[in-house]
Amino acid sequence: MQLASKNEKRKDGYTSSMAEFDLVMQTTKSGTHDSESCLKEETCLPLGGYSVWSALPPINVSLGNQSKPVILVTASMDSASFFRDKSLGAESPISGLIALLAAVDALSHLDGLDDSSRQLVFLVFTGEAWGYLGSRRFLLELDLQSDAVLGLNGTLIEMIVEIGSVGKSGGPGAKKYYAHTAGASSVTNKTLDGLKRAQDSLGSDQVKITSASSANPGIPPSSLMAFIKKNTEISGVVLEDFDTAFVNKFYHSHLDDSSNINSSAIATTASLVARTLYILASDEKNLSTTSLSTIKVNISLVEQLVGCLLSCDPGMSCELVHSYISATTACPSNYVGVILGEPSSTPYSGAVADISRFLWNFLADKTSVPMVNLNSTCSEGCSDRGGVCIRAETDQKGVCVISTTRYVPAYSTRLKYESGTWIVLSANASDPMDVLDPIWTESNWDAIGLRVYRVQDASYDRLVLLGGTAITVFAYLVILTARTIITKAMKQD
Template sequence: MGGGSVASLILAIACVFQAFFPPVASGDAATLESVPDLVKAMYINVESFPCVRLLNHSGQIGCSNPGHDKIIAPIVRLRNRNDQLVQPSAVLLPLDQMTDFFLRVSNDPELYRKIAGVLVEANGADSVLEFSPDRKFPQQAFAPYSNLSHHWNPAGSGIMWNKYDFPVFLLSEESTQTLQKLADKNEKTPNGYLANVAEFDLVMQTTKAGTHDSESCLREQSCLPLGGQSVWTSLPPISNSSKKHQKPIIMVTASQDSGSFFRDRSLGADSPISGLIALLTAVDALSHLHDMSNLKKQLVFAVFNGEAWGYLGSRKFLQELDQGADSVNGISSLLIDQVLEIGSVGKAVSQGYPLFYAHAAGNSPISKKMIDVLQSASESLGSDNVQVKPAASSNPGVPPSSLMSFIGKNASTSGLVLEDFDSQFSNRFYHSTLDGPANINSSSIAAAAALIARSLYILASADLPIDLITLNSIRVNVSMVEELIECLLKCDPGLSCGIVKSFISPSNSCPSHYVGVFQDLPAGTQFPSYADDISRFIWNFLADRTSSLASNSSSCTGQCRDEGEICVGAEVEGGGRCVVSTTRYVPAYSTRLKFEDNIWHVLPVNSSDPLSAADPVWTESFWNTIGLRVYAVQTTAYDWLVLLIGIIITGASYLAVIVGRSYISKIIKRD
């Protein structure tokens, strides 16, 4: 072989090597100064929100890796709704296709087997007309009537109540753009030369432990009960002397938690946070009145936690009343005369004026009187033109609400729920990630707060003559409504807003309205160690607005010295202040659970509680870490090709050496 032939061979080998192993750009090489730099360059951690595994007394729902290990799969799109996957893949899914896709997955075993994970895009929400992963009749097992076919939530698909043995993540807007680019690269790359893959770390402890329902996972300690802290207060405070001459109670309730397919994206702007904001604003308006103690009835406000998961808060509150627990000291279920619940009130503005519907429990004279009072209060608002109508008589009963717990406990309960809908939810995004601040109207919430505040004054006056001057002086702080929307439903400013930080030191600026898990000991709940930011803010706000000054208003960081006093704003810098207020935490978890010997036990169905059999006993699985990252990998075929090329290069190099040595030897001999 001549010198020209050898040179040509080496040049060809070099060209092939360079084609398959392109050099690293000098700029990139300069930045890779350590192993962490290399890892950061190779892997992209994806900002996302997981769907997690929940358990109840009969099984499981939600999402999890199917085994004990991470899942790695190429990122693909299904361009057509009926496309099949050719291999296990991570499906990048537009939000507006989520309902149809998961309904299809539940009925297509072949597709189910090929799904390694699902990545739901965040953008495109503007084109979604309706999306609710809850059922058409949410929590129908608790309904105090037999007609369960009514579709309160016509947009409901029920997909959040199924079990998925693959991970599902909702992407942030920025992550959505990143994943879309990677999916495009996968589509454009010929013959699978390179693959951009997603690595899912969503291994649930209940999967590892093999526990498949709440009782077994609590026994093996691979889960915790869903729950948190509810809050109640009275206006005016209930003093020791007034306990001897207790008044009939008007209970005013709202909920603070929402549900969602994705654990940490439970916003619930209209359902139920609009009602919570209306309650807080109404309390603020009433707190400016004098001589509330002269009214015939006692106002008690309660904000329940865990209502989206079997009415945990309201049912536990009623159980605590039955047991005479310290958490409800000062009130009695026998004294509850009326229940007024503030439901979804964020979408009542239509045709230029707010229109609300009163859903009454039965046809009792007291319930009818409550509707009359609401209409009188609306008339007193004059030019604000707030209107109230009784809900349609064709409705089967009250809509899904905490009032169902009260009726289930006492069928003769007189009460109503104020809503922004008549026969069907006006909220087309019920219990979905799209029920955000853009889904509500602050003027609607302010109108509801004004209506509630004036109605409560009239109801609490009972047969006393109504002081019209006082009634007309009840005005709501519209700016507070707008601020609370910013605080409780957005990340900026979120819980870093002024009104929240004047009471607590939040752990996170982004609010979450998922109930979470109950971590406190059931005893001693007046000083819970794990109350979430929202519960602590509600407690401090209500304690402040319903309080009277203490005899010695000294600063405090915990308990106050005198009986009946509590410390408001204890978390803020400089400490809080002692005030006289009847504000309490109440634990919110399943009434079928008992904590004994440092472990949770599931109790048998309580025959004296009509709703006990309907209690799902929700728990949430433990996990070590939850993560999602993406990176590029080579296909197996490409690895074999690289190996083959390596062998060829090695052989060619060896041959080149032999030929070169032979050629050099011949030249030396000639010389």
């Protein structure tokens, strides 16, 4: 950048700086024509990362079996585009993610959720842009009852509420939202009724939520599809800002940036979701509009999240993110990335992307309860007391809180990490999830090289050419003249 700036200032200079990049992916090894072969030769790594889930209120794992029905609230954190590091995905899917975070924040200020009849669980997937890696792996972890889902019983999931693309509903006229449903059940009807009651509680004619057209062939592309593949009886609602046709013309494009969304629409979505979840969790039919109106979304938080997650200024160096983690770069990238090392429910921070680490800390903070009569610093053996350590990256001390927040590895269900290498498992024909699960990989990058050198300006090249031509012509004329003079002198002699 400095050299480019110098070139710009030195428009009439004699020389300018040039750069030559050596950027090569290791795809040239013989026989590595697909994911299985390149993983075997260790010239690539599987796409993936870490999803994050958190329970509100925290689940007391020591009590054994949990009996409360679970309302699972989901969103996605990753996108894709031709330029992977420009995969912001503002409308699809980050607008839904921001709405989820703002709803969690609003609900975290309420009292009485401990006595609710249903357990709220918030889950943010990564890898959904690549064959729904996150949701497929999450369902497998549930089947295996691994440490990544400790405290969560898949059989208790009663309803799934997914927040999709919601950042473009703030156009001219009313903010319109559409509920795409799966499973015609009493639970689905309760959820739709809760959405209607939440809409009425906002007291505005400018907010409208309706059921999506029955003529639709099904739900739009979403994580809920993976759950339906696993269990066709599951009930779910996908909240979107479109009905029969997709409205995001920049889907999976680098143009899907912050200018493609409306922060007020996201804040309205967060209010709808937070109030709906409170209605469903409390299971009270006589909740007054007054009690619902106390659930307020922090508009400034929504705007902060837009600036942090969807731009380079301030980007991941914003005050909100910096209060939780030390980001590796200011410019956010919502590309899923690759799995580094052995997948774990407690990975070391260097193996987890900035966005996932921020979400883990944010959700753990918002869904937590403070340690009672105990030192809150992490140096006192936080995990031994059933707590988690948040903000540890910022001050090297952290704060110990009680929270059920976990990382879930997200990668193909047909992969297994064993003895330091990835092994591709055969597809199980009897399992519809297994047959459809692709194995996405990214080739290893060679060492990136850069050579900088100076070249003279093209105008001087032309001047040299012109001067050389003139000298050549002049020399030719001199030779002709000398030859003529010598010839005449010879004749006279």
